Amino acid sequence: MTDKPANDDEQNRLSARAARYVRVGGNIGTIAAKVAGQRLFGLERDNTQMAGQLAAALGGLKGPIMKVAQLLSTIPDALPKEYAAELSQLQSQAPPMGPGFVRRRMIAELGPDWATRFQTFAPEAAASASLGQVHRATSLDGRSLAVKLQYPDMQSAVEADLNQLKLVFALHARMDRAIDTAGILSEISARLREELDYVLEAGHMALYGQILQGDPRIRIPEVLPELSTKRLLTMTWMEGKPVLSYKDASQETRDIIALSMFQAWWFPFSHYGVIHGDPHLGNYSVIERDGVPAGLNLLDFGCIRTFPVKFVGGVVDLYRGLLENDRARVVHAYETWGFDKLSNDLIDVMNVWAKFIYGPLLDDRVRRIAEEVPPGEYGRREMAQVHRALKEKGPVKVPREFVFMDRAAIGLGGVFLHLGARANWYRLFNETIEGFDLETVAARQRETFAKAGVPLPV
Numbered sequence: 001m002t003d004k005p006a007n008d009d010e011q012n013r014l015s016a017r018a019a020r021y022v023r024v025g026g027n028i029g030t031i032a033a034k035v036a037g038q039r040l041f042g043l044e045r046d047n048t049q050m051a052g053q054l055a056a057a058l059g060g061l062k063g064p065i066m067k068v069a070q071l072l073s074t075i076p077d078a079l080p081k082e083y084a085a086e087l088s089q090l091q092s093q094a095p096p097m098g099p100g101f102v103r104r105r106m107i108a109e110l111g112p113d114w115a116t117r118f119q120t121f122a123p124e125a126a127a128s129a130s131l132g133q134v135h136r137a138t139s140l141d142g143r144s145l146a147v148k149l150q151y152p153d154m155q156s157a158v159e160a161d162l163n164q165l166k167l168v169f170a171l172h173a174r175m176d177r178a179i180d181t182a183g184i185l186s187e188i189s190a191r192l193r194e195e196l197d198y199v200l201e202a203g204h205m206a207l208y209g210q211i212l213q214g215d216p217r218i219r220i221p222e223v224l225p226e227l228s229t230k231r232l233l234t235m236t237w238m239e240g241k242p243v244l245s246y247k248d249a250s251q252e253t254r255d256i257i258a259l260s261m262f263q264a265w266w267f268p269f270s271h272y273g274v275i276h277g278d279p280h281l282g283n284y285s286v287i288e289r290d291g292v293p294a295g296l297n298l299l300d301f302g303c304i305r306t307f308p309v310k311f312v313g314g315v316v317d318l319y320r321g322l323l324e325n326d327r328a329r330v331v332h333a334y335e336t337w338g339f340d341k342l343s344n345d346l347i348d349v350m351n352v353w354a355k356f357i358y359g360p361l362l363d364d365r366v367r368r369i370a371e372e373v374p375p376g377e378y379g380r381r382e383m384a385q386v387h388r389a390l391k392e393k394g395p396v397k398v399p400r401e402f403v404f405m406d407r408a409a410i411g412l413g414g415v416f417l418h419l420g421a422r423a424n425w426y427r428l429f430n431e432t433i434e435g436f437d438l439e440t441v442a443a444r445q446r447e448t449f450a451k452a453g454v455p456l457p458v
Contacts, residue, residue, distance in 0.1 A: 001199055001225040096133050097151065099123035105149055109232040117227060121147070131195060131302075136237065139224065144237035146221065154196055154231075162189050187403040191277065195302040198233040203454035204301040205235065208276075210448050211268050217260045217295030219287060238297035240285025244418060246293065251422065253293050257286055258421030260296040262428055265412055270432045272445050273312045277303040277404040281415060305404045306449075306457050309442040310336055315405070316436050319429070322351075322358055330354070338399030346396060349389040356382040357409055360425040369416040369425065 097105065102123055106114045115121060118137045125133040132150040139145055151157075169185055194200055202223040209220040219238060227234035246253055261284065268274045276283070276298065283300040286293050314336035321329030331347060339350070355362075360369050373381075390396055449456050 001202065001223075001228050096125040096128040097149075102135070102149065105152065106232075109149075109229045110227065118145070132231075137234070139227075144239075145224070145227075146235050146237045147227075148198065148233040148235070150196070150198065150231040158192055158196060162192065165189075183398045183400045184403050187400040190400075191303055191305065191404065194304075197230060198228060199230050200454070201233060201301050201304075202228060202235075203452055204304040207274065207304075207449065207452040207454050208268065208298060208301065210452055211272055211274070212264065215263065215267075215295075217287075218264050219295065219297050221297075221299070238285060238299060240287055240297045243281050243284050243286060243415065246286060247418065247420075249293075251420075254419040254421050255423060256293050257296065258416050258419050258423060259428070261412065261415060262423070262425075264296055264298060265408070266429065266432045269307075269312065270316075270436065271441065272448055273307045273309055273441060274445075275305050275307070275405065275408050276301075277305040277408050278411070280411065281418065284415075303404075305401075305408075307401055307405070309438055309445060311401050311405075312441060313436075313438050316433055318354060319358055319361060319433070322354060323362055337402055339396065339402075343393070345393040346390075349386055349393055350396070352389070353382060353386050357406070360413075361429040362426060364424065364426040366422055366424050368420065368422055369413045373417060 102125075106121075110117060117140070119140050119142065120138040122136045124135075126136045126146075127134045131154055132148055135147040135149065137145040137147050165185065165188070202225065205220055205223055209222070212218045212220060221235035221238055224234045224236075243257060246257060265276060268276070278300065280300075283298070285297045285299060287295040287297060314333040317329050317336065318333035321327070321333060327347075330351065331342065334342060334347070334350060342350075360367065446456065
C-alpha cells in the first residue's frame with residue numbers, strides 16, 4: 001500500500017479544529033445551557049422540543065458528528081427516546097466534493113500522474129457519506145473499481161466532534177443517571193478514530209476475506225494496495241442489488257438473504273471474535289445468480305470490532321445459562337464482560353434485556369425475529385422496561401466491549417424485521433457455536449489476524 005506523508009490539507013491543523021469547535025460547540029452548548037438552566041430553576045423540561053433543537057443544531061453540520069448522532073440513535077437508551085427519534089432522521093450524507101477538489105485530493109494521495117494509473121475514473125461521486133465518498137473507476141487491466149476518498153481535514157473534524165460529544169452525554173447525565181455512559185463514549189471515540197485509517201480498513205477486508213473464503217454466499221471486495229493510502233482505498237466494485245429491493249419478494253427469497261446475513265455476522269464472531277459493527281442496510285448488497293438471490297456482498301469495513309476471546313466465551317456462557325436456567329453461569333457471563341457490583345436485583349434487570357436479545361435463539365421453531373414490532377422500534381420497549389428498573393436499582397456501568405455487540409445485535413434484528421425473514425434461529429445459532437472452545441478460538445484468531453496483517457488489539 002502506498003505510504004505517502006500527510007499533506008497540508010490532511011494535517012491535524014489547530015485552525016481547522018478550532019473552527020469545528022466553534023460550530024459544533026456553539027450549537028450544542030446553547031442547548032446544554034438551556035437544560036442546565038431548567039434544572040437549576042426547577043422548570044419542566046420538554047425533551048421533544050429540546051431534541052428537535054439538537055437535531056436542528058446538528059443538521060447543518062456534516063462529517064463525524066452526523067455519524068455519531070445516527071450511531072447514538074441506534075443504541076437503545078444511549079439517549080432519551082425523544083433525542084434518538086430526532087437524531088435517527090438526520091441525513092448522514094455529506095455534500096460531495098466537486099471534480100476539481102477530487103483531482104487535488106487524488107494528486108495529494110497518488111501523485112500528479114494519478115489519472116494514468118486508471119483506465120477510467122468518474123469525477124462525480126457514486127455515493128457519499130459522513131467521512132468520505134466513493135467513485136467508480138476501471139483498472140488498467142479492466143476490472144471495475146470502487147475508489148473511496150476521504151474528505152479533507154477529517155482528523156481535525158473527528159477530534160473536535162468527539163470533544164463536543166461529551167456535551168451530548170452531559171445532557172444525558174443531567175436528565176438521567178440510570179446508566180453510566182462513560183464506556184459508551186470511550187468505545188465510540190475509539191471506533192470513529194479507526195474509521196479514519198483506510199490501511200486498517202484494508203486489513204479488515206483481507207481478514208474477512210480469509211474468514212469467509214469458503215462460503216460461496218458471501219463476497220468481500222479485493223483491495224488494490226498500489227492504488228491505496230491511509231486516506232484512499234481502492235477495491236473491486238461489487239455488483240449487487242439493495243437489500244430492501246427484496247422486501248416484497250417471496251418468503252423463501254427473503255429468508256435466503258437473512259440466512260446469508262446471519263452467517264456473515266455470527267460466524268466471524270463465534271469463530272474469530274470479530275463483528276461487523278455497523279449492520280446498516282447500505283453496507284450490504286444482494287448477489288444474484290441467474291436472476292435468483294444467492295448471497296451477499298459485504299461493502300464497508302470501517303467499523304470492525306475485535307473482542308478478547310473471553311468476551312466471546314461470555315456470550316456463549318450467557319446463552320447456555322439462559323437456555324439451561326443456570327443463574328451462576330449467567331452471572332459469570334456478565335462478570336466476564338466487565339459488569340461489576342451486580343446485586344441480585346440488577347442481575348434480574350439485566351436478564352430482561354438478555355432474554356430479549358437471546359429470545360429468538362432460545363426458541364426451537366421457525367419464527368420471525370420478533371412479532372408485530374416495527375424495525376425502528378426493535379428493542380425499545382424492552383429497554384424502556386429495563387431503564388425504569390435501573391432508575392430504582394442502578395446505576396449500571398456499561399463495559400466498552402458491550403456497546404457495539406449490543407448495537408450490532410439490535411441492528412441485525414432490525415434488518416431481519418425489514419425483510420420479514422423467518423428461520424429457526426435456535427438451530428442456526430447452535431450450529432454456529434457447536435464445539436465452541438476458547439483455546440481453539442484464540443489460536444484461530446492469532447493465526448488469521450497474522451495472515452491478514454492486522455494487529456490484534458491489546
